[in-house]
Amino acid sequence: MMIEEVQARLRAAQAQVGREGRFALTLTLNGREDCYITHWFRPDPHAFEDCRAVGSGTVADCLAALDRYVAANRKAAAPASAEAPALMAAE
Numbered sequence: 001m002m003i004e005e006v007q008a009r010l011r012a013a014q015a016q017v018g019r020e021g022r023f024a025l026t027l028t029l030n031g032r033e034d035c036y037i038t039h040w041f042r043p044d045p046h047a048f049e050d051c052r053a054v055g056s057g058t059v060a061d062c063l064a065a066l067d068r069y070v071a072a073n074r075k076a077a078a079p080a081s082a083e084a085p086a087l088m089a090a091e
Contacts, residue, residue: 001059010037013066018075023054025062037062039069 010023021041028034036056040049055065 006059006063009063009066013070016070016075017073020075021049023066033058035059035062037066 006025010025013023014021017039021039024038024040026036026038034057037054039052039054041052042049052069054069055062057065
């Protein structure tokens with residue numbers, strides 16, 4: 001799998017959880033093919049950033065864990081009327 005494919009999967013996951021926070025992929029450099037994915041986010045706009053472990057192991061293990069994490073934390077799509085509030089003025 002190419003890094004561009006992994007980046008695309010991380011961006012898609014980010015969009016599905018409501019663009020809150022960021023995902024980080026870390027690869028080990030000790031001769032093994034281990035990695036882990038974490039989700040960094042702010043639970044409150046004025047809080048310090050927090051981190052949740054998403055998955056670890058091989059890249060395939062991490063991406064499978066990412067899919068499960070997104071499925072459990074997916075934000076519901078906002079109704080069309082709630083996307084952009086309209087301003088109206090009366091004369």
